[in-house]
């Protein structure tokens with residue numbers, strides 16, 4: 001084992017005395033995350049359990065137990081008299097994300113892979129899903145502030161039912177044999193027109209592939225563009241669905257920090273300049289809500305051109321922009337054909353529709369179509385036909401206008417209530433787009449504890465740290481506002497203020 005001579009800089013590890021997983025599990029998790037994300041490279045020496053315990057202010061038992069677990073799982077190696085160092089991991093180990101800290105429990109043996117699963121299958125079981133934060137409590141609380149939930153009560157179901165029925169009666173027989181792998185032609189035409197006008201996307205319908213939501217597009221892209229072990233940039237904090245798609249393809253995740261300007265391209269270049277691909281949410285970063293500014297967009301495009309990497313732009317909810325200059329999609333700025341654009345109807349219509357789309361550079365179409373044929377052949381036709389009419393006959397644009405106004409009122413109501421009730425203690429962001437906002441907590445206030453207190457009062461909101469692979473300098477809470485009325489949001493904020501009072 002080759003070892004670098006330089007000793008380890010003290011890892012930046014924050015442990016939460018109040019959190020439910022024991023300290024040693026938190027420490028194990030942090031170290032494992034740093035090893036998997038490449039922050040702690042193979043061969044890096046770790047401090048002794050005694051030195052680490054004193055620098056973190058925890059007992060030696062805590063550090064010894066954490067090291068023991070890491071040794072057992074092969075993440076670190078040690079020899080008496082020669083110290084401890086980060087092991088050279090097998091590519092499969094590098095695919096792993098860190099498990100949700102909430103799941104960690106000394107008595108939990110579910111991490112042992114059953115023999116029947118391939119390693120990648122087990123990795124996906126182990127993947128942290130932030131939603132699991134409430135695994136035990138979700139049934140007891142309200143979904144008032146949950147993120148990613150559009151107001152599905154406002155959808156024009158009668159019109160939709162009429163369009164579906166029309167096609168079920170009139171057209172189904174004509175399309176009942178296998179159809180175009182890329183999806184229903186008139187729907188691709190309607191999408192190309194729509195995103196050309198509203199998002200500045202340059203594309204023809206021939207460049208569009210209909211997928212099962214944004215997730216289907218992320219999965220398709222990862223399969224076609226990555227080989228096992230290929231490094232890929234992900235935003236940190238970032239969307240777990242994107243990470244999952246990469247892990248499923250065997251990619252190595254490179255967690256690139258996000259700041260108030262969006263993905264930190266320079267940091268990405270330092271961490272892994274040779275990454276094959278980057279998945280980003282530039283219009284409305286998930287979960288922080290920031291919009292990537294123009295200079296970062298140009299820097300990202302420049303990087304991708306230089307190293308021939310692909311940029312995957314997940315534009316999941318930018319149709320809801322309330323104020324500020326609507327920045328066009330990154331794809332519209334790309335002159336080198338490096339951007340793959342993903343859109344979805346999950347937020348603008350309803351998630352169970354499972355319709356999304358990928359806009360790909362022409363040179364990638366052959367590979368994408370061949371792979372999509374193997375995954376799905378194509379999507380079911382009835383909903384695609386109904387949606388094509390829904391768009392062509394103006395219902396879609398009308399629904400969008402209506403929802404944008406509704407969500408704007410809800411955002412304003414939530415921001416006003418939060419500023420009034422909690423503005424002195426918390427930093428309330430005012431999102432220009434999307435369906436959720438972030439309240440940043442002052443340092444010293446644990447978002448996990450705050451979220452647990454809120455949960456005890458029946459309110460579910462996720463800490464930003466649940467979406468992060470590294471420990472964050474500042475944590476915050478995510479509050480969705482799309483699926484509740486202004487009155488409900490105000491009442492929720494009052495409950496939240498009471499719950500946090502004792503904090």
Ligand SMILES: Cc1ncc(COP(=O)(O)O)c(C=O)c1O
Pocket residue numbers: 148212213214215216239241281286314316344345346351355356
């Ligand atoms: C960042 C991001 N991308 C994509 C999606 C939507 O995925 P899908 O279209 O598969 O429902 C979501 C939903 O929460 C999301 O937050």
